Amino acid sequence: MTSPTPSYRAVRASPLAVGNGQRLRSLLAVSASAVVLSTCAAAVLAFPPASQADEVRAADAHTADVLENLDRYVAANAQTVKVPADATVVHATRDEFTTTSGYAIYSAGGTNHDWAKLVLLYAQFPVTDSNVAVFTRWMRQENGTDDWWNRNNPLNNGWGSGGGSGLGSYANLDIAAQNAAKALHGNPGYAAIVAGFASSAPTSQIEQAIWASPWATSHYANGAHWSQAPVDVVKSPGGTW
Template identity: 65%
Template structure:
C-alpha cells in the first residue's frame, strides 16, 4: 500500500490491517474521524503522523514524525495493542461494528489530554477522501 493515490481512507485501512482488526466501514469511519481531530482532513499526513502518535515518533507528546506513512500506521497499531489503557479502543476495533462506541473509548483513553471534549469536539460527519503526496508514503 502507498505511493501515488494513497488516501486518508487507505491509511486508516492500513492501521487496521497492521493491527489485525477487521477492515469495516465503521472502523474506517472512526479512524478517519480520529485523524480529522488530530490534523484535519486537508493535511492529514502532517509530519507523517496522522494520529499524532508519540510511540516511536521521537515526540512523546505526539508531535514527533515518522519517515513514512507506512511506518506511522504500524506504530499506531502497535501502540494501541501495547498499552493496557487502550484495551477498550482495541475491543471496539476488534468488533468493527460501532464507530460511535469506539470513538467513546478513544475519548475516555489518555490518547489526548483534552479527551476531545468527551465527544463535544468530535464530528461524526463523513470525512472526505484526501490523497497524500506520494513522498509521504515513502
C-alpha cells in the same frame, strides 16, 4: 407247601409285561419321528430353493450384453477430424495474473482512507466501513483533513516518533501506520478501543472509548470536539509513503 415257580412263558404273557412293551414301542415311534423332522429341517436350511450360481451367471450375461451394445454404439458414432495439410499453427498468448498484498494496495492508493485501512490491517482489525469511518474521524480530529499527513503522523502518535507528546514524525506513512498499530496494542489504557475495533462495534461505542482513553489529554472534550460527519477522501503528496 411251596408254590410252583412260574414258567418263562407265563411271565411274558403277564399284563404288566405287555403294557411295558407297548409303551416302549410308542416311545421309539416318537423318537423316530423327531429324527425325521430334524433331518428335514436341516435339509431345508442347507439347500435354498434358488441357485445363487444361476443368479451370478445371469448377472454376468447381462453385463456382457451391456458392454457389447456400448462397443457397437461407439463404433457406429465414432467421429474423425481431418486437418488440412496447409493449416497454420496459432500460438495463443495467455494473460498473466499477479497478486498484490493489501499493504501495497493501500500504500499505492495514498489517501487518508487508505492510511486508516492500513492501520487496521497492521493491527489485525476488520477493515469494515464502520471501522474506517471512526479512524478517519479520529485522524480529522488530530490533524484535520486537508493536511492529514502532517509530519507523517496522522494520529499525532508519540509511539516511536521521537516526540513523547505526539508531536514527533515518522520517515513515511507506512511506518507511521505500523507504529499506530503497535501503540494501540501496547498500552493497557487503549484496551477498550482495541476491543471495539476488533469486534467492529458500533461507531459510537468505539468513539466513546477513544474519548475516555489517555490518547489525548483533552479527551476531545468528551465528544464535544468531535464530528460524525463523513470525511472527505484526500490523497497525500508524493514522497509521503
